[in-house]
Amino acid sequence: MSDIYIVISLITAGSILGSFSNMLIYRLPRDEDIVFKRSHCPDCAHILGFWQLIPILSYVYQMGKCVYCKKRISLRYLLVEVGTIGIFLITWVMFGLTPYAFQMGVMLWALHILAWTDIETGLLPNTLTYPLLGLNVIMALYFQRLPDAVYGAVVGYLIFWIIGVIGKWVYKKEAMGGGDMKLSAAIGAAFGVKLILLSTYISFMIGGGMALGFIVCKRKNIADTLPLGPAIILAAVISLFWGQKIFGWYFGP
Template identity: 30%
Template sequence: MFYIILMYMFVFIIGICIGSFLNVCIYRIPREESIAYPPSHCTSCGHRLGVKDLVPIFSYLFLKKRCRYCSDEISSRYALIELAVGIIFLLISLKYGFSLETLKYTTLMSIMFVIALIDLETMEVYFKITFFGAVCGVIFLVIEGVTKGYSLNNYLYYLLGAVFPALIITVIILLTKGMGWGDVEIIFVSGLFLGFKLSFLMIFISFIIGAVISIFLLWSKRKGRKDPIPFGPFIALGTFFAILMGDSIINLYISHYINMI
């Protein structure tokens, strides 16, 4: 038991460390900056950060929310993102154990996290991120195919999971123009990881979450009827719920349907 607890703690630590890197991606990609160079530095004074300044979450707390070099306040967003990614990694590992599925889905959610927050801030979806996500999806599909002995039908299951939902969003865009073409890219990437059944559930959950939040924003007058609302965060949330609860929801629906018959 102690060994298992240590393993889950390790997964959480890996998650917050990945979250620290995702912070860099979220900040730099919209600014067309390299995510590798220059090294991490204070965005206020430009001073290069040392190792003791870069410990996820703890540096933020120990430095009392201020830069060690210029005393400018550090946004709490960075620590919250690190914590959120750590929790996401932990929940996925609790669901799938220490397996290839955990690696696959934590990779997917890392990509979706970056896409969602950039979309939320800028209303932009960057092709370089979705392309990277699609490449990762293909790599995992090949690895699973080799390790699990996939047939052609298995590969088609995941490819259709990417293509069909993307086509649905394409039709919605052509008919209503209520969504953006970047949403097609995000749906494609998510579906490539999730497969046919979970990808449709992901869309369904995304629209429900989107509708609820949009109604709340309109009701609270934080958004007007003509104000655009990014859909990327809703897809990310739908993907997360599909990963954690998708199989249970589908099985519950099927059992309920059978009982009705």
């Protein structure tokens, strides 16, 4: 297939799945039906017509406002659609059209959605983390590296579980969300032990930086729970693309 057709297909699929992602980001944390409920404006609840469902173009055409109530539509809708297209194109450029590219594309797509649900609601829905874990285990079977995937998932889960136990002991309240552990397990299944250790280490640095930022800006108390999800996800993306390079810096090629 010629590259231009691949690019057009990826942009089309990315914009449609990006639009679907927006619905998931809104509905999954709220336990709303994702199949039978028609899309509606979150402000005036007006059911959206066909033209308002077209990704990206409808946002631009409506100039970011609901045509019925004129309330601003969150910029997130546009960012998620463009972001999903970006994920598909980058995955293709980096990994080609391979089974591994399929796995990483789906994983990055899920992580993108999870980053937004965590930022907006503080939740990492099981309806996303469990299927992601399942996919990564199945792909590990396919690539004949199941033991490393299982150890990776267990290590990813346990690190955050241990921190949760210590945090509970220090702060006398729940410090670590169960969603963080499940997310880390799902990523660990794709990464294996070595890469999930690096990824977790990077997520602590990012999380620590975020915590400092919040304290400096007086946005949060140090004892408040941080939304660690985005830090874990950002660290996973860095490890996926630059993990081998980072290992090279530390341990030589």
